[in-house]
Amino acid sequence: MAVQYGYIRVSSAEQNEARQVIAMREAGLDGNHIYMDKQSGKDFDRPQYQRLVRRLRPGDLLCVQSIDRLGRDYEEVREQWRVLTKEKRVNIRVLDMPLLDTRQGRDLMDTFIADxxxxxxxxxxxxxxxxxxxxxxxxxxxxxxxGVKFGRPPSPLPENFRDVHRDWRAKKVTLRQAAERCAMPEGTFYAKAVRLERENTI
Structure with a gap:
């Protein structure tokens, strides 16, 4: 017996999938047959999509709200459409585009228009x-x-940084000891020291 599946995709965990869920419910799908990924549509290497494809059988129906929920790469969307409809013999229905419903008509003109x-x-x-x-x-x-700066602002230097830096360059303390005195990782101490030396601010 043919099964109807839904696929939902949002580009990140912060985006809300509610609109797509509502569309799937209105199309008659139940929650047990809806798969969702929260990641970019640049390719089809998505865990839930791959899981869904493995479950699809000939005659099943795959619903997506819009074509860009399936994917965003032009060539990959076309190839995936071919794999699903020709190789797996699955029907596809794009809810917001009635012309993209492979159940509707099988004559040459319908196929040409859909393609x-x-x-x-x-x-x-x-x-x-x-x-x-x-x-x-x-x-x-x-x-x-x-002049806009991106990323987190640099944390302020410890009050003893310059004194410790001077002792380190005078080889009175090792790099590890200097970093420990400033309560920072060795790599951070070294990077800040080199940057400030280059800027002649220390």
Missing amino acids: LVLQILSFVAQSERESIKKRQAEGIAAAKAR
């Missing part, structure tokens, strides 16, 4: 992803040009 829509949507999803990455890179570059 065309899939290619367009997959291309748009990938283009959007690349555009977002480009805008992020441009925004970071512009911020850096304005």
Whole structure:
């Protein structure tokens, strides 16, 4: 007997999957047949997706809310669609795009239209992803040009750092002893010492 499955994907643990869950429920799926990954859609190396694919049998139906929930890489989405529909002989239903429902019609025109829509949507999803990455890179570059610092601010130096540094360079103490006196790892002490020496601030 054919089984209906749902697949949900959000890009990170912080994102909310509620909208996709509601869409699956409205499509008639129960929670036991819904699989969810919380990670990027750049490829299909996702644990729950792979588990779902192993369970699929010919005639089963796989539902996703939108094509970009399946994946975001244009070529990989097309290849995965081919594997599911041709090799595993599974039906796919994209809930927000009725044209992408392989149960509807089997004639040449229906197949052609579905393939065309899939290619367009997959291309748009990938283009959007690349555009977002480009805008992020441009925004970071512009911020850096304005002097914006990224990452955590450096922690303040211990009050005794300069005295300990002087003793260390005078070989009165070892690196380990110097680091212990400043209550920091050896690597951190050394890196801060070298940076401050380079900046001539110590």
